Amino acid sequence: MPHLYLLFHILGVCMLLTTIIVSPIFERNIRKASDKNVALTYHRLFRQIGLLSPFGSLIILGSGIANMYYLGFGVFSQGWLTAKIILFAVLVVNGGMINPPLMRKRMNLLEQMAEADSSGDAHATLARYNRQQSIYLLVQSAIVVVILSLSVFKPV
């Protein structure tokens, strides 16, 4: 049974990692598309693929708790596990609070830019959203790499 939970855990991790790995590819294509309708198509696809992350996170959480139960671990019994749970909470809160409104705002702006000739202001706002998205993706990727390292090396 613990192996089954571990298998689900890894499946959830793969779902989450997929969204992290494809992010720079979509970001690059959204940003370099000169036709805003093309940028919008990439953006919509990116949002749909991004849906893997909340489902992956739910599977990770459920299977992680089941793993803890079967291994007899409490929240504070292993340092690496405590750190992992805290970082996972930060990851989920960031993912739930920062990304959806940012993606929505950028998509609305791209829709406006696709319909009418865009002003310098619109370009400046788009550049600001792109910068915010880059920072967000860097932070989330770094957190995931730290969690993965804690899981594999179990340093404390």
Ligand code: HEM
């Ligand atoms: C992004 C989040 C997470 C990632 C990338 C991740 C990754 C992993 C990996 C790769 C393993 C396999 C390690 C091994 O077999 O040596 C593992 C095991 C485990 N994870 Fe996670 N995990 C995450 C979140 C969580 C959470 C939130 C919990 C608890 C609620 C949790 C609890 C566990 C437990 C108990 C094990 C089994 C450890 C063992 O066999 O000694 N994980 N995790």
